[in-house]
Amino acid sequence: MSQAGSGSPTRSRHGYDVFVSAAVIRAIGLAGSLIYGGFIVWLYATGPATMAEVTGGVAASFSAYRIDEQSLQDGLRLFRADNFPAARTAFDRADPAKRDSRVQFYVAYSYYREGWGRLWNDDALFTKGIEALDRAVKADPSGRVAVTDANLGMTTSDELRAELHEGLKRDASDYNPLRVMRKRK
Amino acid sequence: MTRGAVLESIVLPWLLLTVALLAGLRVTPAGELRFLVPPLASLVAMLLLMMVVVQSGLVQPWRLMHDGRTALENLNGVVLLGALAAASAQVVSAVTPEAGLPLVLGVIFLFALFVNTLAAKPGPRHALRALFVAFFAAFTVKFIVLDALYAPDRSLGGRLLTGLLEGVTLGSFDHVVWGPRTGYITFLALVLYFSALVLMPRDAVERSSALTRV
Numbered sequence: 001m002s003q004a005g006s007g008s009p010t011r012s013r014h015g016y017d018v019f020v021s022a023a024v025i026r027a028i029g030l031a032g033s034l035i036y037g038g039f040i041v042w043l044y045a046t047g048p049a050t051m052a053e054v055t056g057g058v059a060a061s062f063s064a065y066r067i068d069e070q071s072l073q074d075g076l077r078l079f080r081a082d083n084f085p086a087a088r089t090a091f092d093r094a095d096p097a098k099r100d101s102r103v104q105f106y107v108a109y110s111y112y113r114e115g116w117g118r119l120w121n122d123d124a125l126f127t128k129g130i131e132a133l134d135r136a137v138k139a140d141p142s143g144r145v146a147v148t149d150a151n152l153g154m155t156t157s158d159e160l161r162a163e164l165h166e167g168l169k170r171d172a173s174d175y176n177p178l179r180v181m182r183k184r185k
Numbered sequence: 186m187t188r189g190a191v192l193e194s195i196v197l198p199w200l201l202l203t204v205a206l207l208a209g210l211r212v213t214p215a216g217e218l219r220f221l222v223p224p225l226a227s228l229v230a231m232l233l234l235m236m237v238v239v240q241s242g243l244v245q246p247w248r249l250m251h252d253g254r255t256a257l258e259n260l261n262g263v264v265l266l267g268a269l270a271a272a273s274a275q276v277v278s279a280v281t282p283e284a285g286l287p288l289v290l291g292v293i294f295l296f297a298l299f300v301n302t303l304a305a306k307p308g309p310r311h312a313l314r315a316l317f318v319a320f321f322a323a324f325t326v327k328f329i330v331l332d333a334l335y336a337p338d339r340s341l342g343g344r345l346l347t348g349l350l351e352g353v354t355l356g357s358f359d360h361v362v363w364g365p366r367t368g369y370i371t372f373l374a375l376v377l378y379f380s381a382l383v384l385m386p387r388d389a390v391e392r393s394s395a396l397t398r399v
Contacts, residue, residue, distance in 0.1 A: 022190035026257050029194025033264045036199060040206045049217040 048097075056097020067103055068094045079106060080151055084114040104136035105145045105157060112164055116184045120174075121167040129164050133157055153185025193249070193386060194261040200381045201268035207374040208275035212364040223278035226292045230281075231274035233299040234316075238382065240303060241312030244269065245387045269381070276378050279371045280323035285359030287331060291323060313382060320375055328368040335360045 042061075048054045059065040075090030087110050095103035108129045115125030136145045137157050145157040154160045163185060173179070211219040223231070238244045249262030281291040298319040302312060334347050351359075 020187065022187050023255075023257060025187060025190045026194040026261050029190070029198065030257065030260055030264060032195065033198040033202065033268065036202050037264075037268070040202060043206070044209065044220045044222055047218075047220050049219075051218075054218075 050096070052096035053098060056099050060097065060099050065097060065099055067100045070094075072103060075103075075106065079110055079113075082113070084110040098135050099139050101136045101140035101145045102147055104132050104139060105147055105160070108132035108136060108157075108160060108164075109152065109154075112160060112167075113184060116167070118180050118182070123168055126164050126167045130161065130168075133161055133164065153183075189386060190261075192384065193258075193265060197381055197384060198261075198265050198268045200377055200384075201265070201272040204272035204374045204378045204381065205268065205275045207370050207377070208272065208279040210367075210370055212366040212370070214362070214364045216364065221278065221283075223274040226288075227274050227278035227281065230277045230292065230295050230299065231270060233296065233303070234273045234277060235270060237299055237302050237312060237316065238269075238273075241307050241309050242387060243309045243312055243382055244385050248386055248388070272378055272381070276320065276375060279374060280320055280327055282327050282331060283361040287327075287360055291327070295319065295323060309387065313379070316382075317379060320379075324371065324375060328371065331360045332362055332368070335362045 042057075043054070046057060048057055056065050071090050071094035075087045075094055078084075078087035078090055088107055091103050091107050091110070094100075098104060111125045111129030111132060115122035115129065133145075137143055140157075147155050149155060154163060209221050209223070211221060213219060235244075239246060244266075246262070246266060249265055250259050254262070277295060281295065282288045298315070302315045302319075305311075305315075307315060
């Protein structure tokens, strides 16, 4: 154990300050290891796909995560103009960590509108829509997303999820000729 | 004493936790991160690996935890051994192919080498050499040989060879090709892992068997 004595600070032959006791070092090391270990467990549990998601996740755990409002407005403008790939690019810029429920709801909605077809739907886009909707619901503490937007036919995550699942379902109604009369929401 | 405390409570646990973090990280060709937890086969191989490092004296758990140490010192020992186990499981998983017949062959290869090392009862220095060769041989096979064979832009000869292998093994010879950064990250993790094994606190006298000295 190093000696915590009086007098001016001196250095041991190993170069460590003798006033820093081994117990303090051990306590700091233990706390640091537990925090670091917790961070690694969190990474493996959440599985962020990009460094932006890692930093966003860490920021969100301190309630310090903020979306880029300007990029969100750009995305909404493109979304209303039916330019969905460009809208998603703007949404990704607005919410790089994919942790904002409202932005992820619009991402899911963009997949729905892009994948919707009068005769058939694009299953790949609908599946991506469900994935985005899952992120949106997970990000909202209430487990349900509701937005106020008069341009949308569906304003809650429950409605959108039901519509996406309905679109992916295969049954006799797919062959109903009256399907061409239905409208995109 | 202070130097030992720094090593045991800060340097080694943080080094091994970094290995546990990096060795499970894969980067896809598109640049996305994937954090893979070790499969059950890697956990069993990790137990064998822990037996090797303890039997050879590379790691001496009785030095890290015993009645004569304070509670804080014993806690440091527990954390260090836990970090070593996590890092060991992840490095085994990192150098083993992820799918198909190469996974089975990789696991058998590591199991055989660990059991062989256990049977030989080497001292720390020899055990370290044996593990070094085993891990870097497995790394070479996975990240250099198999990646070259299964690279998307492989040559006609490579395509013929992989086609032949898949045909002979009824399609079970499969390999997951990650982005090139994965190899560098795994290499770094292996270097850190072996650095940690070298730095592990142990008695000065090597417990090498007499047979190796004859």
